[in-house]
Amino acid sequence: MHSFIDKYSDLDSLIHRLDPRTKFIASLAFIISVVLTPTSNWHAFALHLCLMTSLLIIAKLPPFYVLKRSLVIFPFVLLIAVFIPFLKPGEVAGSYNIWLWQVSVTYAGLLILANVAVKAWLCIFSLILLTATTRFVDLLKGLKQLGTPKVIILILSFMYRYIFVLVDEAMRMRQARDSRSFGGGRLRQLKTLGNMIGTLFIRSYERGESIYAAMLCRGFGDEIRSLRQLGFKRIDASFGVAFSLVIISSAIIFW
Amino acid sequence: MDKIVDIENLSFFYPDGHQGLKDINLVVYSAENLAVIGPNGAGKSTLLLHLNGILRSNNTIKVFGLPVEEKNLKETRRKVGLVFQDPEDQLFSPTVFDDVAFGPINMGYSELQVKQRVAQALKWVGMDGYEQRSPHHLSVGEKKRIAIATVLSLNPELLVLDEPSSNLDPRSKWSLIEVIKQLPMTKIIAAHDLELIGALCQRTIILDGGIIVADGSTTNILNDVALLRAHGLAPEEKLRQASS
Numbered sequence: 283m284h285s286f287i288d289k290y291s292d293l294d295s296l297i298h299r300l301d302p303r304t305k306f307i308a309s310l311a312f313i314i315s316v317v318l319t320p321t322s323n324w325h326a327f328a329l330h331l332c333l334m335t336s337l338l339i340i341a342k343l344p345p346f347y348v349l350k351r352s353l354v355i356f357p358f359v360l361l362i363a364v365f366i367p368f369l370k371p372g373e374v375a376g377s378y379n380i381w382l383w384q385v386s387v388t389y390a391g392l393l394i395l396a397n398v399a400v401k402a403w404l405c406i407f408s409l410i411l412l413t414a415t416t417r418f419v420d421l422l423k424g425l426k427q428l429g430t431p432k433v434i435i436l437i438l439s440f441m442y443r444y445i446f447v448l449v450d451e452a453m454r455m456r457q458a459r460d461s462r463s464f465g466g467g468r469l470r471q472l473k474t475l476g477n478m479i480g481t482l483f484i485r486s487y488e489r490g491e492s493i494y495a496a497m498l499c500r501g502f503g504d505e506i507r508s509l510r511q512l513g514f515k516r517i518d519a520s521f522g523v524a525f526s527l528v529i530i531s532s533a534i535i536f537w
Numbered sequence: 538m539d540k541i542v543d544i545e546n547l548s549f550f551y552p553d554g555h556q557g558l559k560d561i562n563l564v565v566y567s568a569e570n571l572a573v574i575g576p577n578g579a580g581k582s583t584l585l586l587h588l589n590g591i592l593r594s595n596n597t598i599k600v601f602g603l604p605v606e607e608k609n610l611k612e613t614r615r616k617v618g619l620v621f622q623d624p625e626d627q628l629f630s631p632t633v634f635d636d637v638a639f640g641p642i643n644m645g646y647s648e649l650q651v652k653q654r655v656a657q658a659l660k661w662v663g664m665d666g667y668e669q670r671s672p673h674h675l676s677v678g679e680k681k682r683i684a685i686a687t688v689l690s691l692n693p694e695l696l697v698l699d700e701p702s703s704n705l706d707p708r709s710k711w712s713l714i715e716v717i718k719q720l721p722m723t724k725i726i727a728a729h730d731l732e733l734i735g736a737l738c739q740r741t742i743i744l745d746g747g748i749i750v751a752d753g754s755t756t757n758i759l760n761d762v763a764l765l766r767a768h769g770l771a772p773e774e775k776l777r778q779a780s781s
Contacts (some may be wrong), residue, residue, distance in 0.1 A: 442631055
């Protein structure tokens with residue numbers, strides 16, 4: 283079985299019942315406000331964290347799951363920001379000799395690294411909250427009504443539909459390879475892997491053609507039509523107001 | 538009787554120059570259930586894809602009296618419901634509802650009509666209550682039924698099925714046969730599952746190498762073991778003896 287990105291979207295809570303657009307805009311606003319918060323403003327970050335934690339509790343998401351999911355951001359953050367402490371000029375916190383080089387770490391640099399990590403973590407929190415409490419289909423619908431081009435929506439919905447099919451196909455290919463492979467050098471294995479990726483690509487391409495044919499069979503034309511519209515409810519208005527109040531006040535109080 | 542499908546001298550070449558169909562002449566009448574059988578690569582799917590204009594060669598096909606050409610495509614595709622062999626190709630939406638509703642929405646029906654048609658189509662295949670499920674997480678048998686529902690929601694007058702029983706276990710196969718049997722429209726079914734066509738079709742054609750090599754009642758054709766054997770549809774004599 284696969285792990286869904288919207289695994290807990292079938293639970294029921296105040297957050298789950300909000301309109302996807304409310305949640306999407308709120309997440310976006312939250313991310314912007316986190317990103318714009320000045321570096322040394324730890325009180326504001328604490329408030330942001332409190333806000334996210336309480337929303338996660340209201341949404342009844344399992345804390346361990348959220349924590350585990352949120353960790354995926356760190357490799358990316360580290361990859362991008364790990365050199366900042368070494369490059370930023372300022373008061374030196376420590377100096378090391380590594381082989382031929384002398385490198386020094388500055389306080390200002392460390393502060394920025396910590397800052398980037400915290401900001402990224404808070405942002406991923408809000409995205410987990412968004413995707414885990416909204417069914418992917420509804421999120422797409424919300425994005426569409428917010429004016430996202432239909433082609434993008436269609437691409438995302440195909441991605442969500444076929445990612446599992448591709449994962450299964452890759453898994454079957456791996457099993458077939460493993461049941462026929464008896465060691466062999468690293469180079470040979472890499473070559474096999476290349477062939478598998480190529481095959482997967484061609485299969486996906488051909489599947490794309492059959493899917494298009496299947497769409498044509500059911501009257502698909504130049505235009506992408508759709509049905510239901512979402513509706514804002516009173517709960518969306520109150521959530522929106524409360525949420526923006528917290529964000530704005532955090533910006534004002536701790537600036 | 539009304540001619541539903543009227544094909545005269547249809548030939549088709551694949552882009553690589555290989556000939557897929559040679560001089561096909563075929564008339565299908567209203568309320569007939571026609572089986573198209575033949576070995577792998579005989580051109581069954583190619584023939585089916587001509588019926589609603591996905592593949593087009595020369596303008597020699599008439600479906601419901603209309604020539605299958607650009608200006609009639611929408612009408613033809615509403616009347617001819619084609620179900621692909623692999624339900625993964627047929628079911629491309631995030632939910633079952635979206636998939637079954639795809640055709641009616643493209644035809645521009647109102648929201649109420651779309652919902653009614655989806656409900657009716659799912660009921661026909663015994664899958665009501667599956668609207669919000671994700672197609673990927675259904676069993677093959679369920680996927681096949683939903684795939685049929687995706688064209689039933691257009692109320693087709695001709696239902697075209699490509700290998701409906703492939704990958705199904707016997708129980709799923711027989712329950713699918715029951716589902717197909719109760720559908721009232723004219724059907725064309727491509728298969729090499731002789732049990733399936735024996736249960737569903739009165740008339741059978743054998744396609745081999747892109748040519749129609751036999752056309753007759755299903756009972757006659759299924760009993761003609763020599764004919765079936767000649768076209769790879771029945772085991773060779775020595776294999777038959779070995780298995781009995």
